[in-house]
């Protein structure tokens with residue numbers, strides 16, 4: 001498997017209580033994490049609340065202090081969050097929101113940005129009638145499509161989906177999962193798919209890692225994890241999801 005991201009002996013920390021006069025104290029959240037994500041792979045990351053899933057995502061994006069190695073074999077990963085309500089600028093049109101990451105790059109003309117944004121909106125199933133709407137004029141599922149388009153517009157190879165379908169009704173969840181799988185094929189993407197919902201993980205992941213208290217306690221193919229869980233914590237998670 002050709003890697004898109006390799007993480008070796010990662011230990012991640014948050015700093016708490018610092019001020020102009022003191023550096024505060026560091027709190028270690030992740031311990032000795034080793035993970036490889038393959039090109040085109042969907043890697044699931046499960047674990048109970050507080051186990052460190054989002055911290056791993058933040059470390060990959062360089063948003064925590066860490067020791068160890070994070071080796072990127074592609075351009076910067078993009079992230080899609082759970083809550084499209086808070087991550088979309090309410091004052092902007094949908095097209096502007098999707099164009100915005102390209103403005104930051106600064107290398108495209110206005111006409112080219114518009115063309116790319118419209119093409120990306122089409123790819124996530126939002127036709128011209130949506131271009132000039134504001135986020136408040138969309139459903140939750142449509143808003144999540146906009147977030148996905150804004151992440152994909154910069155042509156990442158790895159996308160981190162942090163509870164990206166968790167806030168949606170089950171039918172809408174299925175539609176968004178279908179869309180993500182279609183985009184994965186079209187753009188040859190890898191996903192790190194973070195979810196507390198094992199049914200969602202089962203539907204779309206190739207491989208799964210299980211985290212407990214900042215450590216990886218089990219790693220296997222999705223069938224291996226579901227059919228032959230080894231670690232007591234994995235068994236407990238599966239039992240809770242029955």
Ligand SMILES: Nc1ncnc2c1ncn2[C@@H]1O[C@H](COP(=O)(O)OP(=O)(O)OP(=O)(O)O)[C@@H](O)[C@H]1O
Nearest residue numbers: 014015027029047048049050051052053054055056
């Ligand atoms: N900025 C921060 N400063 C200090 N500690 C933090 C910070 N962010 C998270 N933590 C702590 O790190 C631990 C892991 O949190 P994290 O958000 O990574 O867990 P999670 O598995 O993503 O949980 P959830 O499923 O609830 O989102 C928790 O104990 C949390 O309190």
